[in-house]
Amino acid sequence: MKKFDDNFSYLKVLSGGQTTSLQDFGRYGHQDKGVPPSGVINFQNMILANKLVGNDAKDAVLETFISGPILEVNANEALIALVGGNHSYLEILNKNLKIRSGRSIQLKRGDRIKIILGKDNLISTLAIYGGFKVKDVLGSKSTNPSVKMGGFNGGFLTDNLNLPLNLNNYEGQDRIVLKYEPIKEIAQLRVILGPHLDKFTQNVIEKFLATSWKVTKDINRMGIKLSGDEIDTTSGRDMLSDGNQIGSIQVTLKGEPIILLPDRGTIGGYPKIATIISSDFGLISNLKVGQNLNFKKVSIEEAQTIAKETRERFDGVLSSVTKI
Amino acid sequence: MKNFNFQLAGDTGIHFYPKNEDNKYIELLLNDIKRKPPNGIIDLIPSLVNLLVVFDPKTTSSQALIDYVNQLKFSNTKIIHSNPSHWEIPVCYGSKYGLDLNFISDQCEVSKEDIVSIHQNKIYKVSMMGFLPGLPFLTELDQKLKLPRKSNPRTLVPSGSIGIAINQSVIYPQDSPGGWNLVGRTPINLFDQRRENSILLSVGDKITFNKINDEEFDYIFNKNLYSPFKINKIEA
Secondary structure, eight states: OOSSOSSOOEEEEEEOOSEEEEEOSOOTTOGGGTOOOOOOSOHHHHHHHHHHTTOOTTSOEEEEESSOOEEEEESSEEEEEEEOOTTOEEEETTTTEEEETTOEEEEETTOEEEEEOOTTOSEEEEEETTOBOOOOBTTBOOOBGGGTBSTBTTBOOOTTOEEEBOOTTOOOOOOEEOOOOOOOOOOEEEEEEOSOGGGSOHHHHHHHHHOOEEEEEEEOSSEEEEESSOOOOGGGTTOOOEEOOTTEEEEOTTSOEEEEOTTSOSEESSOEEEEEOHHHHGGGGGOOTTOEEEEEEOOHHHHHHHHHHHHHHHHHHHTOOEEO | OOOEEEEEOTTSEEEEEETTOOTHHHHHHHHHHHHSOOTTEEEEEEOSSOEEEEEOTTTOOHHHHHHHHHHOOOSSOSOOOSSOOEEEEEEEESTTTOTTHHHHHHHHTOOHHHHHHHHHSOOEEEEEEOSSTTOEEEEOOOGGGOBOOOSSOEEEEOTTEEEEEBTEEEEOSSSEEEOSEEEEEOSSOSBOTTSSSOBOOOTTOEEEEEEOOHHHHHHHHHHHTTSOOOOOEEOO
């Protein structure tokens, strides 16, 4: 029996919060034409949140950056799950309930939810059964607000926006739990040095690795600016632009490092001192403004071993399904 | 012989630099990989100095791709495109469309009429795209028009504006801040999400500019704003 009617079902945005947007795996394959891929910062969180509500791993999710929205359910029922940090939770405002990260919850029409990031978390992911009814742009639903592409009108959630849901074929969904521990604070990210090692002296590279960097409030989906001792970029001043790898750390002419995120320009003219390894990139979602951050050098071989172990651990979490 | 040096961009990217700094090899490598992509390639980002190859570490590895690139032989260094295109882009030069024409004339000591004919009288190559989706960097601008970027970038450059700086020309695909010296504006949308082929140009394409007047600009602008446009596409 169908539990949902076929009428227009949507989440109403009562308050947009700061920067929440629709994201999926990203718009890859067009970077040679200057299109940033966008997409979630933390792929694991997206896959987990989708799994908890019975979606395909690739379904688009709401990614909340910095501060969360308040949403009202305009559907007979909805199954949603938040995946964030250790202290992240969903608040069901009209029921005075708190649902912690990594759990799904069934909601009724009129329920109002608020995403609370918690003190150890910069980014959280919210999935809803069936996903959102949004057209693909260049093969992806990901939003890039800086070029007004994808998502809901190309932008962040704004007050009074309706987010249409795909609930047509819903016939009830088992609730499940996974053996999953939310990530606690992150004090270190591992990097492979380069690509532009010729633009920094050995001393500068060692100083970069020894510095305890501060995460500034200059954060958006293009990058995270860090502060600390200035890095000497004298020999990088006349550099010609080249491709910007997501996760590379570029150093501006002022000597400030910026971690490049999925909405950054595809090419850039600042030298890049190091690149965060793929296994650690998603951990960016657990940084917080004002915290200290170190970078630890690893070799490509070490990065490959870490990646394999990370994948095996994550596959273990995904197969630890228990019905409730 | 190995044609490329490389630098790692983490465990999911490699910048390949041509050994002799001849950027023809960047295009050769780009076309070769596009024609016969090895497993695991996610994206290719060419620039004037190197080719950044982005890959899936679950499917391939840095070493596998370095080995692959090293065994490529470019005996025939004539660049073969999978889809060669030569586009003729209409441009309205000067007045409200090219706000820097007087400035360029003063700086380069070339009359405005000569700037227009010099800018028009060239076949440009799309050597790199970026900064904005669909924005082409066109190389081989005439040396007579060489000048630096503006010291005070404009906060708003209208879409279609054509700028020059260093020895390159760009076309802004959408409204954006920008620091290039503006010579004119095309009524054509290089980037339109409503269009099936939303980004018109590709790296390797050739471009010629064709001077039009205000009325022609308005006609094309109004007619094509919301529909796929047609322009002359000359086979390369």
